[in-house]
Amino acid sequence: MNKITVALAGNPNCGKTTLFNNLTGMRHHVGNWPGKTVTIERKEGRTVYDDTALEIVDLPGTYSLSGRSLEEEIAVSYLQNEKPDVVVNIVDAGHLERNLYVTIQLIELGLPLILALNMNRYADSEGVIINTKLLSEMLGIPVVNIEAIDNTGKDKLIREILARPKPSEKIIRYNRELEEHIAETEKKTGSRWTAVRALIHGSDDSQIEAVRKHLTDVFGTNPQEIFADQRYGYIAGVLHESVSRMEAGGKNQSERIDRIITNKWLGFPIFLGIMYLTFQIIFTLGTPVMNLIDQGFGILSEFAAAGLAAAQASEWVTSLVCDGIIGGIGSVIVFLPNIFLLFVLLAILEDSGYLARVAVIMDRIMHKLGLHGKSFIPMILGFGCSIPAIMAARTLETKRERNLTILITPFMSCGARLPVYLLLTGIFFAGWSQGLVMFSLYLLGILVALTAGLLLRKTLFKGESSAFVLEMPPYRLPTIKGVLIHSGERSWEFLRKAGVIIFPAVLLMWLLASLPFGVEYASSESLIGMAGSTIAPIFAPLGFGFAEAGVAILMGLLAKEVVVGVFGTLYGVGDEALGDVLMNIFTPLSAYSFMVFILLYMPCLAAMLTIRQETRSWKLTGLAAFGMCAIAWIVSFIIYQGGVLLGFA
Amino acid sequence: MQNESVRLCDIPPGGSASVIGFTNGTNNGFQSRLLELGLTRSSCVQVTGFAPLGDPMIISVRGCQLAIRKKDAADIEVVAA
Numbered sequence: 001m002n003k004i005t006v007a008l009a010g011n012p013n014c015g016k017t018t019l020f021n022n023l024t025g026m027r028h029h030v031g032n033w034p035g036k037t038v039t040i041e042r043k044e045g046r047t048v049y050d051d052t053a054l055e056i057v058d059l060p061g062t063y064s065l066s067g068r069s070l071e072e073e074i075a076v077s078y079l080q081n082e083k084p085d086v087v088v089n090i091v092d093a094g095h096l097e098r099n100l101y102v103t104i105q106l107i108e109l110g111l112p113l114i115l116a117l118n119m120n121r122y123a124d125s126e127g128v129i130i131n132t133k134l135l136s137e138m139l140g141i142p143v144v145n146i147e148a149i150d151n152t153g154k155d156k157l158i159r160e161i162l163a164r165p166k167p168s169e170k171i172i173r174y175n176r177e178l179e180e181h182i183a184e185t186e187k188k189t190g191s192r193w194t195a196v197r198a199l200i201h202g203s204d205d206s207q208i209e210a211v212r213k214h215l216t217d218v219f220g221t222n223p224q225e226i227f228a229d230q231r232y233g234y235i236a237g238v239l240h241e242s243v244s245r246m247e248a249g250g251k252n253q254s255e256r257i258d259r260i261i262t263n264k265w266l267g268f269p270i271f272l273g274i275m276y277l278t279f280q281i282i283f284t285l286g287t288p289v290m291n292l293i294d295q296g297f298g299i300l301s302e303f304a305a306a307g308l309a310a311a312q313a314s315e316w317v318t319s320l321v322c323d324g325i326i327g328g329i330g331s332v333i334v335f336l337p338n339i340f341l342l343f344v345l346l347a348i349l350e351d352s353g354y355l356a357r358v359a360v361i362m363d364r365i366m367h368k369l370g371l372h373g374k375s376f377i378p379m380i381l382g383f384g385c386s387i388p389a390i391m392a393a394r395t396l397e398t399k400r401e402r403n404l405t406i407l408i409t410p411f412m413s414c415g416a417r418l419p420v421y422l423l424l425t426g427i428f429f430a431g432w433s434q435g436l437v438m439f440s441l442y443l444l445g446i447l448v449a450l451t452a453g454l455l456l457r458k459t460l461f462k463g464e465s466s467a468f469v470l471e472m473p474p475y476r477l478p479t480i481k482g483v484l485i486h487s488g489e490r491s492w493e494f495l496r497k498a499g500v501i502i503f504p505a506v507l508l509m510w511l512l513a514s515l516p517f518g519v520e521y522a523s524s525e526s527l528i529g530m531a532g533s534t535i536a537p538i539f540a541p542l543g544f545g546f547a548e549a550g551v552a553i554l555m556g557l558l559a560k561e562v563v564v565g566v567f568g569t570l571y572g573v574g575d576e577a578l579g580d581v582l583m584n585i586f587t588p589l590s591a592y593s594f595m596v597f598i599l600l601y602m603p604c605l606a607a608m609l610t611i612r613q614e615t616r617s618w619k620l621t622g623l624a625a626f627g628m629c630a631i632a633w634i635v636s637f638i639i640y641q642g643g644v645l646l647g648f649a
Numbered sequence: 650m651q652n653e654s655v656r657l658c659d660i661p662p663g664g665s666a667s668v669i670g671f672t673n674g675t676n677n678g679f680q681s682r683l684l685e686l687g688l689t690r691s692s693c694v695q696v697t698g699f700a701p702l703g704d705p706m707i708i709s710v711r712g713c714q715l716a717i718r719k720k721d722a723a724d725i726e727v728v729a730a
Contacts, residue, residue: 064685068678097711098687221670221690228684232692232711254714255697258707267701360716364702367718373705467679467721468705469686472714 002052006161007084009075009106011099012061013353013473014092015118015148020058021485022148023047023158049158057084063098065105066201069397079109086161090116090148093123093130094474096243100235107139107168109193114160115143116153122474126252127245135242140170149479174230177218181211200227254474258357267361274354278345279442280435286338287422293337297330316514323569324510328503336491338422339415342384343487351478351486355380359470369453370461372396372468375405379449382412383442386607388490389414390614403615404453404461407624410603410611411449413442416561420598423564427579428588437592441599448600448635452627460623500606509555509562513569528554542597542633543590543640553597559604589648593640600632655729657694658706658722665695666727679721687711694727 010016024045043058059078060071067076079087089106091099106113117130136143142160146153171192173179185195185208198208199215200223212223219226260266301322308318349355355377363373375396382389386409393405413421421441425434512528519525532551539545539553552566571581586594602608602625612621660666668688671680687710688694695709705716 063682066681066685068681095712098713101685101687224681225670225684225689228681229689232687232689252709255709258714259698262698262700262707264699264701264703360700360705360707361702363716363718364700364704367704373716468716468718469679469682469721470705470716471686472707472716474714 001048003055004052004086004161004164005055005057005082005084007057007059007079007087008090009059009079009087010061010090010102011063011092011095013471014061014090014095014099016061016090017043017058018148018479018482019088019090019116019118019146020045020056021482022151022154023054024056050162052162054158054161062102064101065109067197068201079106079111083111085112086114086165087111088114088116088157088161090118090146093117093120093145094126094128096123096128096130097232097235097239100238101231103139104172104231104234107141107171108196110167110171110191112165112167113141114157114165115139115141116146116157117143118146118148120145121147122476129244131242131244135238138170138238138242140168141165149482172231172234174227178215178226178230181215185211196227199223252474254353254472257475258472261354261357262361271358271361274349275442276435276439278342278349279438281345282338282341282418283422283435283438286341289337290334290419290422293334294330297326297334301326301330319514320510324507327565327569328507328510334419336495338418339384340487340491342415342418343490344483346381346384347483347486347490348478349380351476351482353473353475356470356472360472363468363470365450367468369404369450370457370463371401371404371453374468374470375401378405378409379412379446382409382414384415384490385493386410386412386414386603387610388493390607390610393614400461400463403617403620404456406611406614407456407620407627408449408453410607410624410628411445411452411600413445413599414560414603414607416559416604417598419561419564421595423567423578424582424586424591424595427582428586428591437595441595444596444635445599448631452631508558509566509569538633539597541641542636543593543644544586544597546585548585549594553601556598557602557605559606560598563598589640589643593636593643596639597632597636600628600635602626602628602632653728654726656723657696657708657725657727658719660694660696660727660729662696662698665693665730667730668692668694669726669728672724672726680724683717683725686713686715688725693730 008016008020020043024047045056045058047054047056057078059075062069062072062075065072065076065079067073078084087106089103091103103113103115115136117132120130123130132143132145142163142165144153144157144160146157174182181199182192182195185199186192188205188208189195189198189203198205199212202209202212215223215226261270304326305318305322308321349358358380359373359376361373362376366373366375369375375393377395378389378392380389381392389409389412390406393402393409396402396405421438425437429437509528512531513526515527516525528551529547531554532547532549534550535554536545536547536550539549548567548570551570552563555566556563567582568578571578582591603611608621608625611624612618615621654669655666656672657666657668668690670690671683692710697707697709697714699706700716703719705718706722707714707716708722709715
């Protein structure tokens, strides 16, 4: 079978990943680009057409091929060294001018190229009319109209790929002065592309440096600006011929929406409103499904117990199967509806373009922490699961910003903490106040994250944030397929983590609660009971200084969702009776204080390991663990003692 | 008077301007990024508005919306159009 390697290149937000998903289906492999200090996802997929296998590689989205940022460096080195058979350059038809900047560099690079014009419907609605045939002639490459979100143009694109296009001969010509120096430099560097790059970005060669100095004198500005000027000039020429604009439809809809979304008075209320709505939706839609799953596992457990009794299994086997295994798996699966819903809602916010606005709205505040507005995006993803959120900090530009963002992200209340709130607010608070209590916890997480960021900035992470420039992609209606792929991937990541860490954690808990042999399950004589009572006094000033809470907190170090299961196991009761038991030991105030502690203390083991992996520092990881526990204690202390003083006890 | 150059951050919302250059215009990465995004000489910039807290400012260049801090926009010299 023939094999063609196809690289997808283009700007961020141009629909590249959507096209990738569309071409490969769900059959793809996520790996890492090799040899980098920070890992960036490498997506590869394979698909077969007409007896030809297409190996498709999704390159990181870039605004240029200068190789300055990590993403660009990866894209350029892949294109230069691995020389894919075909490069498909996806461009946003509505923003052709800026998108073609990468295109002319790809042409300069001399690789076989196809231009995939995406989002034509959107461009149409904006009144942009593109003469595809003329554009194709002028650039010297095939141009295909596609819609990445559905199958429009997909067959045509594949036919063009299978036809194996040749590199374009219509390479951009700069003005005469520049061309002379490019020709001269080319003799040294070997190719036009490397010559242009050396002239733009400088080189060790003193002769090239002399040429750059000369160009700077002649043009009165540095080579970067000279080349950018002429490239954009060339693009303007191409577009002048091949694109026309209808004046009538030309009013930009995104700008109009932004006038409301980023409005001085409405911006923050809208942001808070959207966050509040998100959690209300999860609460209302997710909880019934969750209860259903819970009941299902209850029935399964009874069924297993009956079966084991009939087989005359010993008591500890029954306990292992029912409490340990079924209870353990159940305690994980039960959160899946909520977590999946959260991921779906976050994906909608992300794909619609709203998250980019949040970064803009929050930049002023994040700037005070020496961070970028962009740092707020990992923090928001932290509402889903800390692990992908911590990994999302990779997109930040400096190491200082990455590490600082990673350290404060776990304060954002992740989906695994949600069941703890669901359980306790369900028992101790009624009606509308449930939503309010939950909302206050999420808000508290943000406030503590920001305060901790400010403290860290004044101490360990002194410095300025890198300059801020962020593209605000046009608002788009998210597609069902896109949102499902997005949230499906993240939910799967959570389940995998759950399988690897949470399940053994629950089994470990069962073991600790059963040892030494002969003790009553999870009684104060068991190992875990002893550990719990030992640390319990530490929590007395916080309102929950009893052994069971201590055990739950210890087990929560392995995975926060285990906390709920621990109460069930320790008191040896099902979910319905659990309410009555907890009523006897918690007051609404101490329950709230307990939830605050669960929110803020160190994240689960898997998240800690991710912090270690991303920061590459045990010191920072240790600092995070200790710091978060200390902060959790202090904040819970203030809330509980403050509440007692105010007479809420 | 009309052709006097000002800083981009001084253009009011709704106003547009034409880029002259970068005031501390040397080889720094941030400026290259802006150049790549299309803020080249004599390109047209519209100021769409400001974020709720007054910073960053939102500008429109070559049909794309960008957010940029006022501090950084102060280094971009423009002529009001």
